Amino acid sequence: MTNEEIKNFITSVAPSATFDETGEWLNVLAEPATWKELAQRLRSSSEFQFDYLFCLTCIDWKTHLTVVYHLSSSVHRHTIVIKVKAETANPEVETVSDIWRTAEFHEREVFELFGVKFLHHPDLRKLILTDDFEGFPLRKDFEDPINMIKL
Amino acid sequence: MYTQTEIIKDTTSNGPEGELVINVGPQHPATHGVLHLVITLNGETIKKIEPHLGYIHRSIEKMCESLNYRQFIYVTSRMDYLSAHINNLACAMCVEKGMQIEVPARAKVIRVLMSELTRIASHELWLGAMAMDLGAFTPFFYTFREREMINEIMEDTCGARLTMNYMVPGGVSIDLHPDFQQKVKAFVKQFKERIGEYDDLITNNIIFQNRMKGVGILSKEDAISYGCTGPVARGSGVSSDIRKIYPYEVYDTVEFEEILETGGDSFARYLVRMREMSQSIRIIEQLIDNIPEGDFQAKTKAVLKLPKGEFYTRVETARGELGVYIVSEGATSPYRIKFRSPGFSNLSALDHMVRGSKIGDLMATMGTLDLVIPDIDR
Numbered sequence: 001m002t003n004e005e006i007k008n009f010i011t012s013v014a015p016s017a018t019f020d021e022t023g024e025w026l027n028v029l030a031e032p033a034t035w036k037e038l039a040q041r042l043r044s045s046s047e048f049q050f051d052y053l054f055c056l057t058c059i060d061w062k063t064h065l066t067v068v069y070h071l072s073s074s075v076h077r078h079t080i081v082i083k084v085k086a087e088t089a090n091p092e093v094e095t096v097s098d099i100w101r102t103a104e105f106h107e108r109e110v111f112e113l114f115g116v117k118f119l120h121h122p123d124l125r126k127l128i129l130t131d132d133f134e135g136f137p138l139r140k141d142f143e144d145p146i147n148m149i150k151l
Numbered sequence: 152m153y154t155q156t157e158i159i160k161d162t163t164s165n166g167p168e169g170e171l172v173i174n175v176g177p178q179h180p181a182t183h184g185v186l187h188l189v190i191t192l193n194g195e196t197i198k199k200i201e202p203h204l205g206y207i208h209r210s211i212e213k214m215c216e217s218l219n220y221r222q223f224i225y226v227t228s229r230m231d232y233l234s235a236h237i238n239n240l241a242c243a244m245c246v247e248k249g250m251q252i253e254v255p256a257r258a259k260v261i262r263v264l265m266s267e268l269t270r271i272a273s274h275e276l277w278l279g280a281m282a283m284d285l286g287a288f289t290p291f292f293y294t295f296r297e298r299e300m301i302n303e304i305m306e307d308t309c310g311a312r313l314t315m316n317y318m319v320p321g322g323v324s325i326d327l328h329p330d331f332q333q334k335v336k337a338f339v340k341q342f343k344e345r346i347g348e349y350d351d352l353i354t355n356n357i358i359f360q361n362r363m364k365g366v367g368i369l370s371k372e373d374a375i376s377y378g379c380t381g382p383v384a385r386g387s388g389v390s391s392d393i394r395k396i397y398p399y400e401v402y403d404t405v406e407f408e409e410i411l412e413t414g415g416d417s418f419a420r421y422l423v424r425m426r427e428m429s430q431s432i433r434i435i436e437q438l439i440d441n442i443p444e445g446d447f448q449a450k451t452k453a454v455l456k457l458p459k460g461e462f463y464t465r466v467e468t469a470r471g472e473l474g475v476y477i478v479s480e481g482a483t484s485p486y487r488i489k490f491r492s493p494g495f496s497n498l499s500a501l502d503h504m505v506r507g508s509k510i511g512d513l514m515a516t517m518g519t520l521d522l523v524i525p526d527i528d529r
Contacts, residue, residue, distance in 0.1 A: 023461050051375050055463075055474050057489040070463070070474075070491075074375050074389065077396065081461075102378030105499040128205035128528065138213055 053100035184524030220455040228314035231526035233273040234468040239318035249457035258322030273469035281518035322448030363418035367516030378496035381471025386420035393467040420519040
């Protein structure tokens, strides 16, 4: 499976997506509005079969947040990286936990550490931190004078 | 997280349909660390399991953002402490990938040898601890007999028995101890003689088989969907060995098999780990007499700077796929680092695996998930 074929497929589902091929794998910058449908199509398409979500994380770029999904196929062994942009003030991204069930835990982790709300998530609660914890520790502007994380 | 009064309330009162909520952990001998499970029971049948994490969360990812590329590797020994070598290797490989450092042949072989010894040591500890969960105390002493030999080999070379900090960007930090080959050969000889004892004691034990067979079944589709890797996925028939699929270091030059079982139950996962130990021995035997001479470390700059970009490496630890994702802005420390730990994904499948089974089967299922809590919490 070449990157060109994957690009053509993604463009046919989400025309607004842009690509970046400078890294090891094909990077896809998807719009939040089209992401859910794109995810469903990538998973269900027999040609590509991206059935294995092996990494889900988030990056704080200070001006905005990026949710990063590393997808791979256990059949065809190709890998792509999907990036979905979210605002810093009120980040909202559609959940993919109904498509890849591992996302349920990973999204809960990103929710508490970055504050990204995953819409329609079945059980979006804090997983690691205490319920009364305030702030999002992995954001760049997080400061905690008592429990120093910076060394 | 529950406040203290809520925990007491939960354990004593029954829910609307006669459900009972019990807390296992965070301090419980069978969770092997500070894992807190809130279990909803109906009689003896498990209705729901909710893991509550974070009792040993040190925010390693945030810490790494203020450490440089030589320092951050030492923190990762504290994630999956039973696979310390392999965690260090993943980080070193990620830095090498970013800086395009060519690792000397000798270092590559040493790294693979250490990784496989670590894998055996980790599986030995898992075997002893799992048997103890099920009420058998003796196997613990059998497995620690062999594990102790590996720990001594590690101590000779790295000076540590648990947090190794041996792999560095460019190779390994110091050369092998002069006795290394001789001691490894003695270990291999003893292990091959005694692995039959494990089968006599545990594998062929009818009590053990009755506890393990048909328990905690995970189908192939679910294993992929939950992102399970390592022996958990391979017990369900998912080919997921990174050493085979994306070979790193010298794994493409040695002969070994990827162990697959199709049962998907606890016994299948048990068999995968048992047979994996023999495969690791096979790799060690092929390499121990063929360690190339030469440098053990490539010459690198004093200050490491990764170019702007994103780098991802994955390795096969004793528990599954460990991914290291570094986002670099061209500075001396990572802008963002993510550790994709195998235990986190494997734990997420626990609720699905034990729903509807008896609470006694929970320990048999958790035992074969081989959870290491600092690896889940990070």
